[in-house]
Amino acid sequence: MFICDCHCDTLTELYKKGTSIYANDQHFDIQRLIELGGGLQFCAIYVPTQEFRYYGGLRYTLQYLDKYLQEVKKLHADGIDVLQVRTKEDVADVLNHKAATLLAIEEGGAIDGSLEALRCLYELGVRAMTLTWSNRNDIADGVNEEKSGGGLTVFGRQVVAEMNKLGMLVDVSHIAPAGFWDVIEASTKPIIATHSNAKALCPHPRNLDDQQIKAINENDGLIGITFAGQFLENDYNDACIESVYRHIDHMLNLIGNDDHIGFGSDFDGISHPPYNIQGVQDYKPLVDFLATKYSDSTIAKITHQNVLSLLGKVL
Ligand SMILES: [Zn+2]
Numbered sequence: 031m032f033i034c035d036c037h038c039d040t041l042t043e044l045y046k047k048g049t050s051i052y053a054n055d056q057h058f059d060i061q062r063l064i065e066l067g068g069g070l071q072f073c074a075i076y077v078p079t080q081e082f083r084y085y086g087g088l089r090y091t092l093q094y095l096d097k098y099l100q101e102v103k104k105l106h107a108d109g110i111d112v113l114q115v116r117t118k119e120d121v122a123d124v125l126n127h128k129a130a131t132l133l134a135i136e137e138g139g140a141i142d143g144s145l146e147a148l149r150c151l152y153e154l155g156v157r158a159m160t161l162t163w164s165n166r167n168d169i170a171d172g173v174n175e176e177k178s179g180g181g182l183t184v185f186g187r188q189v190v191a192e193m194n195k196l197g198m199l200v201d202v203s204h205i206a207p208a209g210f211w212d213v214i215e216a217s218t219k220p221i222i223a224t225h226s227n228a229k230a231l232c233p234h235p236r237n238l239d240d241q242q243i244k245a246i247n248e249n250d251g252l253i254g255i256t257f258a259g260q261f262l263e264n265d266y267n268d269a270c271i272e273s274v275y276r277h278i279d280h281m282l283n284l285i286g287n288d289d290h291i292g293f294g295s296d297f298d299g300i301s302h303p304p305y306n307i308q309g310v311q312d313y314k315p316l317v318d319f320l321a322t323k324y325s326d327s328t329i330a331k332i333t334h335q336n337v338l339s340l341l342g343k344v345l
Contacts, residue, residue, distance in 0.1 A: 032125060033069035033313050034337035036158075036254035036292060037134070037203070037225040039299030041073050041094050044101065051101040051131075052110060057297035057309040060105065060112060063129050066313055070115065070130040070337065072158060072224065073098060076299065079139030080165045087139040088147050095154055098133055116155055121341045125334075132341075134158035134201070134224070138169040138189060145192050157345060158199035160224065161186065162209065164236070170209035173235040181208035187216055194218045197345045202226075202246075203254075203294070204236065214245050219344050221249055225256035225294035227277045228284075234261050240284055247285040252340045254294020255281075259302030266302040271312075271319050273304060278320070278332065288328045292337045 040058045044051055051073075053061045063069045075094040079087045105112045113120060113130040124130045133155045140159070141147040148159075161182075164172040169189050171180035182190065190213060193200050200217050202210050203226045213221060223246060229237040238246070238253065246253055255277050259266030262273040281291050297303075297310060307316060321329055 031067035031313065031317055032334045033063070033066060033310075033317075034292060034334040035069065035297070035310075036072045036222060036252070036294035036337060037074055037136070037256065037299075038071060038295060038297040039074060039076050039136070040071075040297060041098055042076050043298045045094050045097045050104070052105060052108070057295075057300075057303070059310070060110065060129050062310045066311065068128050070124050070132060070334070072132045072134045072294075074134040074136040074160070074224075075140065076163070077135065077137040077140045079137055079163070079167055082139070085142050087137070088142040088144070091135060091140040091151070095133070095151070095156075099155070102131070114155060115341065116157065116345075118342055118345050121338055121345060124338060132157050134160070134199075136160040136201075136204075137163040137167065138186075139163075139167040141189070143168050143185065145188060148189065148192055149196065152196045152198060156198065158201055158222065158224065159193065160201035160203055161189065161213070162205050164204050170212070171206040172204050173206050175206055176235070178206075179208055180206065182212035182216065186212070190216045199340070199344050207242075210242055211245075214249060217249070220251040220340055221246065222252045222254070222340065224254045225258070225296045226253060227256055227261045228280045231277055231280055232261055232263060237261055243281055243284055247287070247290050250290075250343070252290050252292050252336055253281060254292050257295045257297070257303050257307050258300040259304060262304065267305075269302065269304040270306050271304060271316050274307070274316060275320060275323060279323070288324075288331050289336055289339070291332055293332070
């Protein structure tokens, strides 16, 4: 089993608690990923720009980025075979390594309104950015801005164009519907919703409606099914492996193919994980369950091939 997971907030915990990415008692660590059979984990720097109103995100981002780079250095010094994915060539090489990580940013306020900062963050290894968190920033409105109806700003369009040019994944999880449709129109490359589920099954504002799911399919993009209990079931206490399956199955049936669905657990960022998914080790029972429903080829696509294929097109 090789698992590509498009979103976790593990870096936040590592920085705040001073813990190690190799082994910890959080939802995710590299040791358990390797024991599982390996995988590629997107590691997001979540930037709480609502606390900054609005500038100061860049300094915050660099602090967490430094933690990531120090952790990667430590893994390599300890002889642990973990690839940091930065190029198309790295993507083609992922399966030859025990594990891999990809540096991401969750909240475009990280760039403090500066395309120069965006380019520098790319140079430091950032390969995916969630344009907004749930609030408004200078790129677009997030899903909490229910009444504003705001889509991409002029600056937001420049950010999408620059990310397309650099080869950085444009992530539409958290963005409000108007911005979502603006990104679909503006992006010249396939996009990603790193951690979002189906609104038809669970009507949370963070989930995607059927039109959005179809649009990501047509855009050749990818949706990472997330394990946040609140986005899986109306009562998060009911969230379980079967709920994850139901969201996957809804999307597969809706789009009529298995090329655009993957995982985006949101490990270490979720308060209410499914009762039988308590960390990265529980990909095993999840995939075992999915194997009773789908062919080996579909399982391989959902667990890793679709994400690698998207990265091959965008990076
Ligand atoms: Zn999130």
